[in-house]
Amino acid sequence: MTKTLGLSKKIHYSLLSAFMAIIATAFFVIDSQKKTIHKSYINISRNFVSNVATLYLNNMIDVVEEKIISASSKFGGDDIFNNAFYHDSHSVLAHMMFIMSKSPEINAVILADTRGHYLRVPEKGSIVKKTPQQIQQRPWFIDEANSQHRVQFTEPYKDLITQVSTVTLSTPVINSHGFFNGVLAFDINLAQLNKNIERLLPPVEGNVVLLSDTGKVIADDIVDETPERHDFQTILSELKKSGGLYYDEHQDRWFFSYRFDGPKWLLVYSVENRALNELVWSESQKVIYGFVISLLILLFFGFYLKSHWDKTLINIIGHIKTGAPDGWGNLESLLSQEINNTREREAALTAESAHDALTGALNRRSFDKDLQQHIAENRMFSLALLDIDNFKTINDSFGHLVGDVVLRGMVAECKAILAQEKGTIYRYGGEEFAIIFSEIPEQQAWQLLEQCRLGVRSREWREDISAVTFSAGLGRWNGEEAQALIAQVDARLYQAKHAGKDQTVAGNAA
Ligand SMILES: Nc1nc2c(ncn2[C@@H]2O[C@H](COP(=O)(O)OP(=O)(O)OP(=O)(O)O)[C@@H](O)[C@H]2O)c(=O)[nH]1
Known part of the structure; x- marks a missing residue:
């Protein structure tokens, strides 16, 4: 059986190996790159949440807390408080309006006494005095027993008068003799808060929502009529103990969260896993294109080599047959020389096999x-x-x-x-x-x-x-x-x- 050189086969195998090597490398590189990109998006999202919480919301909370504390100490004087409800309420109302005008984050300022009277700005008409029942039904109303707390934030509730969802922060007003006079309360401007959250540009398309301690929505970035709200109640405890990152298998969603210290609020930014994966893929595409181009170049090179290799082989075979390897180029002349050498070696070997190496006589x-x-x-x-x-x-x-x-x-x-x-x-x-x-x-x-x-x-x-x-x-x-x-x-x-x-x-x- 004649043994073939198998050169073409070797070239095919080499090209195939290079092809496979590129595919294998591509697989590993893309896989590890995907993981890295995924990880970096997770980190970016976590940073986004903590930046929004610390740079914007914490700041806002500090500002309103400071304002309510300083206002409550102002209203602490007996005369001011009594005047406000029984004599001249105009100067107090003017002061309350002054606070309002300087505070876009506040929707309303309310001052209430222990007997159920209250002043509110802005208010339709003149000073209105409500019955004690009405005022005491409000979640921010603090009776004397609760007056130890300085500033309290309510859960979101529907305001009886305005009929809108409201969060109120309140503080007791204590007079100069240490007696509890009543409560000063600020309704937080949730519309403004919503607007600000809507304006945020999260790194990956997702939802930002501010939750109260019990998981009620305080503000979010959902603008349409039928908001797609996620069920936070079922995962609330997980979110609280997650340390800022939680993946919910059931919803196939990532939740990045930040827990506040003052009001026990939770800022949650959630991203669909699919959206994150799409982004990771689109980032990986550049590398994929790179590998595809490499494969195409290799294919082109393979075809080019194959067509020229076949031609060269046919030439070599022709010249070996005719034994006239003249007129070849550099590579070919080397090859022709090699053919001649092989012939000479062949003749020498034949001679050697007939003769005795030591004496030169036939063997x-x-x-x-x-x-x-x-x-x-x-x-x-x-x-x-x-x-x-x-x-x-x-x-x-x-x-x-x-x-x-x-x-x-x-x-x-x-x-x-x-x-x-x-x-x-x-x-x-x-x-x-x-x-x-x-x-x-x-x-x-x-x-x-x-x-x-x-x-x-x-x-x-x-x-x-x-x-x-x-x-x-x-x-x-x-x-x-x-x-x-x-x-x-x-x-x-x-x-x-x-x-x-x-x-x-x-x-x-x-
Ligand atoms: N230098 C050398 N010695 C060889 C070679 N081939 C055989 N011999 C030696 O030739 C010798 C032959 O010795 P013997 O067969 O005893 O014969 P002889 O000494 O010539 O004695 P007679 O044949 O009786 O005259 C041996 O010592 C071998 O080692 C060789 O290629 N080179």
Whole structure:
């Protein structure tokens, strides 16, 4: 089975991996960014509530409290109080009007005595005296027992006279002898309060509402006729103990709240979770666009690469086929060079696999192959086996490196003699060599072998070796099996060794 390079596949995988990596990164970045944005909106909303409460409402409460306390101490004089109800009420009314005119946050100023008389500005007509029952029904009316408290805020209630929702703050009027004379009360201008709350610009679309301690609405930013009021009663206790942040699963709404110290009011700003999420998404969109653009660029790059890569591959394949890699550009010339190098390497590898690396003679594999080929082709040939005499002594005396030099030298010597003739030398193994003499009579082979032997023996060595000799056996092929011929020639080599070495033993024909 042919193994493909799979380059296109690798490019596809790389692009796909980059694609997946961008998507995964996008997922994590967007997710963490969403959480961060969500968190920052929560913080901004909490700050919004506490800023409105401390900078606006607390301020307003302080101002009206200060005003009522200073006015009540003014009305504390016996004469003023008695005059107001039984003699000359005009100067007191003028003072009450003065307070009104300076206080946009106050709707009405009321002064009441313990007998149920009261003065109120603004009032239709002249001074009106009401029955004690009417005045005492008012939630701000404080009897003597309650007079210890300085300033009190009522729950929102429907005023009997004006018929509008009202919150009143009141304080006892104590005369200079310490007696409780009556009550001074300010109706808070809820219309003005509503208007101011409506004007607020909350960070996320939602509702702002000011609640009393029992959860009644004092003021809110809802302007339409059928206001969408949220059920604060069910979550009031949660809001009070939430510490400023509460999420109601049932309504899927966030509640940001601030609890006042003076009147136990609660400023609540509530936001639908959906609205918050929409905002978070719209903020995240910029990042999403960024990632989408990156993906598109990657896709474009992928297609571009693919189309050009295919073309380049086709060119490369064409040139590899024709073997004419000329006229390519920089990258291509490098590639063509590489193709040529590969061919050379291939040729070198083939040569290496046929030759013995140490001596340069053909190796044992080549010998086996050539021998079989001669037999298969029924070619006339003779075989010689050569073994260097006393090679162990050479190795032992001069070292293996010198032994190697001797092996190389012997091959060189024989090659030089056989070069023009039909003889090829092989390294048979260790210090043993073989020569195949092709298509020449055994006699001629014997002569060549003798020339080799004498050549080696008379060769001069740079090292201090006196003489290197070898023994050899020679035999002609007579149609027998390769192993039989080798055994016969090996036996003759053995004979030569036993006969005193440095000689060749051949058959009778030689
Ligand atoms: N330097 C070197 N030595 C080799 C190589 N291959 C085999 N030999 C050595 O050749 C020697 C062969 O020794 P022996 O088989 O005892 O033969 P010898 O000493 O030549 O004795 P005779 O054949 O009886 O003359 C061993 O010492 C091997 O280590 C080689 O590639 N390089």
